[in-house]
Amino acid sequence: MAAPDYWAARFAVSHLVAITYLLGFVSALRQFRGLLGERGLTPIPRFLAHVPFRTSPSLFHLHYSDRFFAGVCWVGVLGSVLALFADLAPLWAWLVLWTVLWALYLSIVNVGQVWYSFGWESLLLEAGFLAIFLGPAEIAPPTLVLWLLTWLLFRVEFGAGLIKMRGDACWRDLTALYYHHETQPMPGPLSRWFHWLPRPLHKTEVLANHFTQLVVPFLLFAPQPVASAAGLVVVATQGWLMLSGNFAWLNLLTITLAFSTMSLPRAGPAAGLPPWFAALVLVLAVVFAVLSYWPVRNMLGKRQVMNRSFNKLHLGNTYGAFGSITRTRYEVVVQGAADVDAEWREYGFKGKPGDPNRRPPQVAPYHLRLDWLMWFLALSPTYGRTWLPALVEALLRNDDQVLRLLRHNPFPDRPPLLIRADLYRYRFATRAEHRETGAFWIRTRVGDFVPPLTLDDLV
Structure with missing residues (x-):
């Protein structure tokens, strides 16, 4: 049940998820008044008046004011900073802190309406929920949680690969990057440079993308060192995407999940899991096995959809992006x-x-x-x-x-x-x-x- 050789993987995953939470709460704090506040473009009070708690569970059903929302964001910011040092905490404190972060961000996403309709919001919530069960440094990382993180990465990559092959013909004829760098939602400083690369290199990029998203995900479950090598391929590919455009924290979170596949032998023994915690992790695995039915059915179905949450807790989601490419x-x-x-x-x-x-x-x-x-x-x-x-x-x-x-x-x-x-x-x-x-x-x-x-x- 425990995987002491994955202590570095846990360290990387937990710290990068904490940083992403920090980005999410800071983004909410800086933008919510104009977008969602009482005088915002789509006010949360108006949303809450028409949507019940069971449809969109959120702390803000109990009370809403702009000041209260800002307070939730500040608590999230503080909690995210504390999570960077949570390795030093006892197990119970780790569980409480990470659960609070997940519940607060879930509360924001579930009232965020169109402004929070992006796949990386659900990805952060799902990765953040699994981080609750990674545990601090006083115990070895739970094997089942590491497998669930790898399964999440598989859904992100393989789902994106399938939606491309089933979608726009330009992915199949390898011409997608003739257009994508120029027409993507938010080009970055180097996007123009990428756009004017030679077209044969663009085709090579698309081939590499297909390999990374359709073949490499299966290698993530292989024995070491193959799994670590597959994780490194994902990291390299996501780094390339970060250079070529702005996709919020999607690439950062995908890199985060890739670290869950990498082992590094540690010096000295690590404590095993307390029996009650091991039982909790086992329940978690069973729950996610059940939740996985919907994303698997979606990936195998002929009418695959991308970036869909099948429940209001944003757990067991399906992912995928850019199934179609705009030419102009x-x-x-x-x-x-x-x-x-x-x-x-x-x-x-x-x-x-x-x-x-x-x-x-x-x-x-x-x-x-x-x-x-x-x-x-x-x-x-x-x-x-x-x-x-x-x-x-x-x-x-x-x-x-x-x-x-x-x-x-x-x-x-x-x-x-x-x-x-x-x-x-x-x-x-x-x-x-x-x-x-x-x-x-x-x-x-x-x-x-x-x-x-x-x-x-x-x-």
Whole structure:
């Protein structure tokens, strides 16, 4: 039941999960007022009035205020920092601390609505729940928990591999990366460099991706040292993805899970598991064996879906991303005008492309939720039906909480009279174009997305 040679794996997994929790709570603290607060784009109180606890279990069903939400975030931040030192704690304190972190973040995700609909939120909750049962340094890591972490990694990688092969033909003909670096949700500083790599290298990248996601996951369960080598392949691949784009903490968590496969002999004996804790771990394994029915059925089914939670506790989820690749990048550019005759001024977002002369920033592993939703919005206006009108109204009022989500407000002194949004096609500047103009993007206006609106139009 115990695996003393995996002490380093436990250390890496627990510390990286704690860091990811810290990122999650800090992200929530800095962004919730504009997105989910009492005056946010999709207020939590309005959500709680229509969704019962059994449908979306959360601490906030007991009480909600912006101050209380901030307090929960601060407790989560403190708890995440303490978790970095939890190896020194007794077993009971470890269990309490990690359970509190999971329950607090679950409470946030379950009221987070569209802003928390990303697969890495469920991945953090599932990895964080399993971390509860890893235990501190005073005992050897439980073997079954390490296997469950490996099984979670398998679902992340193999699910992503299957959705690609079943989805867009560009994954099968190896041309996906002709487009992906340019059209991904949040390009990073090196994405343009990756985009202009020779096309034969792009095909090699896709082949390597298929090998990592469709073959390597089975090797994670092989005897050592094969399992450790497979884990290192996952780490290398995820590191490559971190360099080529911004995917919040998805890559960080996948690397975290890969460490669970790696053994390192320790000097000296490690204490075995207390009988009551060993029984608890056994119950955990049985529960996850039952929960695994749904993701396995999904992966084996012809109509595989990606990033789906089958229960409101976000345990036993199915994963996968980028089953389809967009060939052309569109961006929604939001502008305001002081009056009907004034020039239109552009709002700047923190992460998403806007100013063509601005280098795409490095954002990950932090998560900019509004910026990500703006990418989806450019794909279809339906993605903004619950929050886009509220965003327009907030900009017309110069709402300070919403404006804090942006990088640049062109109307710092008084609100604009008019707000509009235009749709632009973006592409990466070639090397020659960049040398000549300094631009990272070349953009072309496509048409209106939201017509000019005043506050009176929204009544």
